[in-house]
Amino acid sequence: MRSAFYTILQRFSLTFFGLINFMVLARVLSHTEMGIWALFLTVTTVFEASKSGLLKNAHVRYVSSSNIDSEKIEVASSSFIINLVISIIFIAFIWVGSEWLSTELNAGLALSSMLLWFIPGIVCMIFFSHLEAVQQSYLDFKGVSAGYLVRQVIFFILIAANLFFKANFSLNMLALYQSVSILAGTITLYAFTKKYLVHRYTPKAAWIKKILGYGGYIFGSGIMGNIYSNIDKVMAAKFISSSSVSFYNTASRINGMVDIPSYAAAEILFPKTAQASAYEGKERVKYLYEKMVSILLSFTIPFAIFVILFPKLVITIIAGPSYLDAALILQLYMLSSLFRPMQNQAANLLNSINKPALCFWINTLGLAEGLLINYACLYYFGFYGAAIGTLIASVTGTVFWYFVMRRHIGFEVSAIVKYTAGFYKTAYTGLLKILNKKSEV
Incomplete structure (x- = not known):
């Protein structure tokens, strides 16, 4: 803690x-x-x-x-x-x-x-x-x-x-x-x-x-x-203009708030899984990964839902009305954020259990896929193409990472659902206890 x-x-x-x-x-x-x-x-x-x-x-x-x-x-x-x-x-x-x-x-x-x-x-x-x-x-x-x-x-x-x-x-x-x-x-x-x-x-x-x-x-x-x-911003600069990057950057800044727990978890999880891999075995590594992903999703889901429902309000507060064209980009990014915890922690876990080569080749494949998808989406959808491409790449990448984690640590999606539901249940029970204590006072 x-x-x-x-x-x-x-x-x-x-x-x-x-x-x-x-x-x-x-x-x-x-x-x-x-x-x-x-x-x-x-x-x-x-x-x-x-x-x-x-x-x-x-x-x-x-x-x-x-x-x-x-x-x-x-x-x-x-x-x-x-x-x-x-x-x-x-x-x-x-x-x-x-x-x-x-x-x-x-x-x-x-x-x-x-x-x-x-x-x-x-x-x-x-x-x-x-x-x-x-x-x-x-x-x-x-x-x-x-x-x-x-x-x-x-x-x-x-x-x-x-x-x-x-x-x-x-x-x-x-x-x-x-x-x-x-x-x-x-x-x-x-x-x-x-x-x-x-x-x-x-x-x-x-x-x-x-x-x-x-x-x-x-x-x-x-x-x-x-x-x-960062491929969305780079390709937007290359194929649209440098000013278009400002809209993608606006959405990225807001979207980055979702990643606070994820990056913090990666810093903590790396030495923990390295030790677990060396001394406690695959089951412990599997537990740490599933538990961490479920906790991250527990924080990500409600924040993402709020931003998806009120993107213009959020953008107006953060960047001002001149950036409202970034609203759709932000909504697409928020949908992508629901897939990131699993991918981010999976890459970090492979490195911690001494499989960096596998992680490298998966990321290389992911980059190639992202380049092709983003290029195609920029060609067909223009200004919003990079954001659409990011969402598509996130979904396909998550499916691929699932099978990798399934093979190497026995990852189960049902465990994520169970742990996430358990987290919300614990939070709800704790909130009720606090409210009851206040009502008694």
């Missing part, structure tokens, strides 16, 4: 302040600028999330399963070296290829300029992501939560100060603000993590090879999965 509290707090701070910042920016920036800002976040998030998939999962797995201190230091040191090299490669790509990427996504040179301004943030992220992995490898989530919270708060303060003093507001300044906020978060995270650090670096070629061997598939899988989750 303690781990869940801090992890959900971390995800909540990310989504809450991200939403607040979005609400402010949506009323200050034009649709085109908002679209470019969304593309910037997509590129940087895909990189960082993919790198995290390579390093953090392997780091957490090998450190949490070892009782030898020297071995833990070697794993952490080797992980840091890989982290550094990958970040340098990404910076080199920005210098060489960002103009090409910006042009391909119909963002002129604005996206390229933002990425160049964000290079200090990429350097800070080397240390932030390393410290995050160290914390989680000791099953400590408090410092990670604090680090992310400080990042979000500082970014919000910088935006608010910019508006208050009526300073020049530009996309490049937003990229710089991101870098400053990451630096503040890194300092905060270090304060919580230094008790686990010995400040001795002993990277070993054998561990580097082992991490890449285990995490390499996760890295590729992460890239595929993160591109897949």
